[in-house]
Every structure is written in structure tokens, then in C-alpha cells.
Amino acid sequence: MRKGRQIILDRVRSRVLPDRAAPQIDWDRLVRYDDLKAQFCDSAEFVGAKVHHVDSVATIRRTLEESAEYDSGKVIASTVEGLEGNFSASQVQSPQEYQSLDWMLIRGRFGVAENGAIWVPADEVDDRVQVFITQHLVIVLEAADLEPHMHAAYQRLGRFEGYGVFVSGPSKTADIEQSLVLGAHGCRTLDIFLIGRCK
Amino acid sequence: MSATVHHPEAAKEFVANSERMQWHDMALWFVRNKRDLQAAKTPEWEYLRELAAEIKAHTQANLDVYLEEFERQAAARGAVVHWAADAAEHNEIVLGILQKNGVQRIVKSKSMLTEECHLNPFLEAHGVEVIDSDLGERIIQMRNEPPSHIVLPAIHLKKEDVGNTFHQHLGIPPHISDPKVLTEVARGHLRRKFLDAQAGITGVNFAIAETGAVVVCTNEGNADLGASLPPIHIACMGIEKLIARQEDLGVFTRLLARSATGQPITTYTSHFQGPKPGGQFHIVLVDNGRTGIRDSDQFREALNCIRCGACMNTCPVYRRSGGHSYAAVVPGPIGSVLSPAADAKQHHSLPFACSLCGSCTDVCPVKIPLHHQLLAWRQEIARLGHLPASKRLSMKAASFLFSHPRLYSIVGSLGRLALRMTPRWLLYNRLNPWGIEREMPPAPRASFRKWYDRERARQNPLPVVSSSSQQNMETQP
Ligand code: SF4
Numbered sequence: 287m288r289k290g291r292q293i294i295l296d297r298v299r300s301r302v303l304p305d306r307a308a309p310q311i312d313w314d315r316l317v318r319y320d321d322l323k324a325q326f327c328d329s330a331e332f333v334g335a336k337v338h339h340v341d342s343v344a345t346i347r348r349t350l351e352e353s354a355e356y357d358s359g360k361v362i363a364s365t366v367e368g369l370e371g372n373f374s375a376s377q378v379q380s381p382q383e384y385q386s387l388d389w390m391l392i393r394g395r396f397g398v399a400e401n402g403a404i405w406v407p408a409d410e411v412d413d414r415v416q417v418f419i420t421q422h423l424v425i426v427l428e429a430a431d432l433e434p435h436m437h438a439a440y441q442r443l444g445r446f447e448g449y450g451v452f453v454s455g456p457s458k459t460a461d462i463e464q465s466l467v468l469g470a471h472g473c474r475t476l477d478i479f480l481i482g483r484c485k
Numbered sequence: 486m487s488a489t490v491h492h493p494e495a496a497k498e499f500v501a502n503s504e505r506m507q508w509h510d511m512a513l514w515f516v517r518n519k520r521d522l523q524a525a526k527t528p529e530w531e532y533l534r535e536l537a538a539e540i541k542a543h544t545q546a547n548l549d550v551y552l553e554e555f556e557r558q559a560a561a562r563g564a565v566v567h568w569a570a571d572a573a574e575h576n577e578i579v580l581g582i583l584q585k586n587g588v589q590r591i592v593k594s595k596s597m598l599t600e601e602c603h604l605n606p607f608l609e610a611h612g613v614e615v616i617d618s619d620l621g622e623r624i625i626q627m628r629n630e631p632p633s634h635i636v637l638p639a640i641h642l643k644k645e646d647v648g649n650t651f652h653q654h655l656g657i658p659p660h661i662s663d664p665k666v667l668t669e670v671a672r673g674h675l676r677r678k679f680l681d682a683q684a685g686i687t688g689v690n691f692a693i694a695e696t697g698a699v700v701v702c703t704n705e706g707n708a709d710l711g712a713s714l715p716p717i718h719i720a721c722m723g724i725e726k727l728i729a730r731q732e733d734l735g736v737f738t739r740l741l742a743r744s745a746t747g748q749p750i751t752t753y754t755s756h757f758q759g760p761k762p763g764g765q766f767h768i769v770l771v772d773n774g775r776t777g778i779r780d781s782d783q784f785r786e787a788l789n790c791i792r793c794g795a796c797m798n799t800c801p802v803y804r805r806s807g808g809h810s811y812a813a814v815v816p817g818p819i820g821s822v823l824s825p826a827a828d829a830k831q832h833h834s835l836p837f838a839c840s841l842c843g844s845c846t847d848v849c850p851v852k853i854p855l856h857h858q859l860l861a862w863r864q865e866i867a868r869l870g871h872l873p874a875s876k877r878l879s880m881k882a883a884s885f886l887f888s889h890p891r892l893y894s895i896v897g898s899l900g901r902l903a904l905r906m907t908p909r910w911l912l913y914n915r916l917n918p919w920g921i922e923r924e925m926p927p928a929p930r931a932s933f934r935k936w937y938d939r940e941r942a943r944q945n946p947l948p949v950v951s952s953s954s955q956q957n958m959e960t961q962p
Contacts, residue, residue, distance in 0.1 A: 289570070290567070290569045293568075294552070294570055294772045297777075298548045298549040300780075301776075301780045303779075306543045306545075308539070308729055309539040309540060311732070311736075312532075316529050317528050317529060332749070333750075333752070381714050385676070398750075400527075400739070401739075403754070408761075413713075414709075414761065415710070415714055418706045418713060418753075419710065419713075419714075435739065436734070436735040436738045438735075439735070440731055440734055440735045443731070445731075447758065448759060449758065449761065451709065451753055451754060451755045452738075452750065452753070453752065454749070454751070454752050454753075454754075455752050456752070457704065457705055457753070458704050459620045459668060459705050460746070461639055461668075462644050463512070464515065464637070465644075465665075467664055467668040469668070470668065470704065470705035470706060471620075471672060471676075471679070471706045471710055472706025
């Protein structure tokens, strides 16, 4: 194991390249959006998500129950406070046990206006596999928590521990003749609930 | 090592089916268009490309420092970092991890590196079941074919082919060709494989030195399921995937998917820092020729590549000859730069599978001067003596002509005459592969130079005083 390490480092060090400074981003040259919320909604819908505007968590269930796919008889897990599911993660021994999940309801930390992506760190869920294995995903997001672009997103993130993922729309593939199909291996649908107003 | 491959020969079969070739051409052009729309919607696009190239150049200049920092940070978060000087060492490391943990079934997400190292056949020879989990890759794995594109591995196939393949391998009824139905079938089939796997292997899009994070981008969610269901995750990466800072991801996540498929970002951008609770996380850093490319002032920037595939989608040769004609792990313009670096003799024809139109260079999000590098490879291949006779002789003649302008202009007028009079057998013979499937245009009566002078004289109200102004009058119809 040590062998490869030494060989690679020796090879790299045997050729010294003139230094090139790491660039500093000039934020004045980056895109600006007048209306972050409108831009976020446009982007999220472009990537196949459905966006709902609500005043509070309390109204989310009612909206969900109106949707054709949703059925409270199905397996529903939630890590959103005030939005209970019928599947308890406390008994779960292995990630494979989440395979029965129909709906997973989680909170996102913040959204990105330019691309509809939402940051979901591992501590928003019981097990990170929940984000991917569920048939349908619901992400609850405060409209005040929107960033314009990925530069701002990473600045906001700073150092974080463990795992995290940006989710932009439902899983998809175009591997068969370039026809877009939603629901590849991850969720088939993504509903985003935006709460309240923008900053 | 495989035998030397001659691109025009290898493209024959693909080109022979003209309907399919045209579909392939249009399908990729469609992806190229989607990329253009996204680039146009991003006002700072050119600035992002510059930043990306600078970040990569900075990382290359300090590669040893960042490799060690990455190792330190990743280890501090609980990952095990392995180093492999070449493909054989990489494969041994992966097999070692699997054997130590008694793993017999794995799922793998897309990784051009593991293709390059021929990991699948190696593991299979040691009794490990390897299931490629990207839909396109799974399809071609069943068909026992290599990928024909780095982002769209099954772009050479039609939906009927996929239906047939699933009929044969998954037992679905014959003649199903609806992409929705076929995707659903694959979803069910692969779900079982994900649940059953004992380890997941993924590629790596970016690795961050300052945090020890590995970032994987997919649309299907296959890498995430493969890295989250089984207890062991192995991430395999070329050392050029390293970047210095987390903030650099802001630049690359904006460029990658827009360039690749015209999406503003991939569906999932996963950041792995250490293992999941109770799991194992291994990272394998692989050289396999990359330090050699880094040594070369001429070709170093090829290591900037983020494998977006944009240069393939835009390439007129790739679109009309198909990925398999390159007989290389990475096809298209970037493959034609990287493959000869691995084996110049075997891949000698690839830098010539190019019209030097420069479109690849224009779209490349990390500003690799692809067509300049392809031209440089042609010279390099000639210098190494790998040119076939047909090219060697004609190139010698051409360079002699180009350095003798007077002779060039005489030969030019003879050529135009010849083009009108040459019998077909002389153009369409075995020494001239460009004659295949191509018709010569009708020869113009006047040379470009004469035409240019004439047009200039027409549009310019002032008398043009130049040595050729006399000729203007002569050729006026
Ligand atoms: S060379 Fe540039 S355009 Fe081609 S795949 Fe690599 S990054 Fe993309």
C-alpha cells in the first residue's frame, strides 16, 4: 500500500511546475436575481419538481392529501416537526428496511435559486438512504433560506461534518434514446413546500 | 495490449447504417443545443470557464501538497485512503478490500477510471458479481459492449435494442420499446441488486483537499443508493480529480451539468466526508499515466477534464462515427488526446479523426485547447514513426507544397482541373479512407484566392492596389 503512495508523490515532485495562484472569485461578476423566490421556483420546476407555497407546516398535509399520488394508507416517514408519518425509524436495524417507504418528508436547509437545488445534510434524516430509496420525496423549505447561486451556497455551508447532498428535482434518466423519464433509481416525484416569504 | 486500431476502419459499420448514423448525429446535436441554452442563460459563463482552468492549473502546480492534505483530511474523518501507481495496483487494492470483508456482490456507479483499469473483468475473474447501476451502463453491460459515450453510455442504441436486451436478459415480453416502461423494468431489477449488494463502488467527480470530501454527481441516484445501502463504500478516482478548496465546487457544479446535458445542476450532488455510521469508506487515488501527462507542457491541460462529454456532443466526427469507432475507453476529442498518451501506437489514428474545426475547444468548460492538442499529437505521432504509409507520403507532399507558394498555386489550378476530370476509381480506393462514404464537391472554376480578390474588388469602391489586382480583371466573368 505504501508503494503506490511513494511512487506517485515522487513522480509529482520530479516535475516542478511554475506556481499559479488560486483564483479569488469576483462576486461583482456573478449573476444577480431581483426575485430569488421566483427564480428558485422557475429552476425547480425546470428540473421536474413541483413547488407549493404555504404559510406554515400545518397546511402541508392538506395540500398533500389533495395530490393524486398521496394516500395516507401508504408507508410514510417524516423527520419534519409537526408533520407525522406512520413509519417509525426507531425500530430500524439496517438501511434495507427503508425499502418499503412510499413517502419521505424532510426539511431542507436552504435552496439555490439558479438551479433549484436544496441542501440536505445527513442530520435532517434518520439515515441518508431515506432521501434516495423513497418512492416520493417531500422537502419543506423556508422561503427565507434561498441563496442565488452555488458560490453563495458553499459560502453558507462552510465546514460541515459528515454527509450532505444537493437535491435538484426528482431522479431522472435519459439513457434510453434521450427520452427523459422521471424516477430512475431515486424518488419518482419531488414536492417542495416553500414556507413564508423571502428575506 | 489490444491491437492497433484504425479509426476509419472501425467506423465503417456505424457509418454504413445511414439512418441510424443520422439519428445519432441529431440526438447529440440536440444535447449540444441544450448546453448552449444553459450557457447563454449564465451571464458569467466565460468567467466561470476561466476560473475553472485557473483552479485546475493551481492544483496541478501544487499537486503533491494537495494530495497529502487530502489524505490527511479524509483520514481524519474516518476514510481509508489508498494509492495506486497503475491500473493493476488499483484493481488489487479494490479486490483486497472486498476479499478482506468477504464481499461477493457489488454495485458500481459510473466511473471512467474503473473502465480504464478494466476493473469489472478483473473482479469477475475473482468470483465477484459486479452490477453496473447506471441505467445506460447496465444496458451495455448486459450486451457485453463498452460505453460509447462518457455521459450517455448507450447513446448508440435505439429503444428497440434496449427492449430486445431486456427481453433476453430480464425475461420481459418481446417488442417492448417504450422508454418509460423499460426504465421501470430496470428500476425494479436494479432495486433488488442494490438491496442485495455487500459493497458499493462509485467514481468521483471532485475531491476536496481542504476537507477530505469526495463529491459524486448523478441524475439517477444510483451512486447514492450504492453508497448508502451496503456497509462498504469504495470511491475510485484519478489524482486529477482533486481541487484545493470547497469553494471551488461553486465553479465546477455550475459548469458540469450545464455542459453535459443542459441541466442547471445534476439531480444529486453528494458530498461524502468519512464513512456512514458503522460503515467503511475507502478512497483509491490512481495515477495510471496521469503524472506523465502532467509532465508535458503540451498536454498537461488535458488533466483539467471534468468528463462532461460536451466535446463529443459537438464533434462532427464523433457524431457521425459513433463512440465505438475510437476503440478507446474515452472517445471523442478528449479521448483522442488522452488515448495516445497511454499508447501512441495503438491509438495513432485518433488525432486524425478530427477536422480541426475547434468546436470542442469552444465548448470545453475547463478550457482545454483540444484541437491544438490534437494537432500537436499528429506531429508527435509522425515523429514517433507511427503514421501509416498513406498518411506519411501525402503529408510529405503537402508540407513540400505549402512551403513553396508558387508551386502551390500551380498545383492548385491543376487540382481543380483534376477534380473535374479524375476517374472515380482513383479517389475511391483503399489508400484513401476519406473517400469512403464521401463524394467530392464539384470543383470551382476559380481558386479561393482569385475569388477573394475579385469579391474584394467588387465591394471596394476604391481601386485596390496590389500585386494581384491585375488578375482581378482577368478572371472577371
Ligand atoms: S475535454 Fe472538456 S468538453 Fe471534453 S469531456 Fe473533458 S471537460 Fe468536457
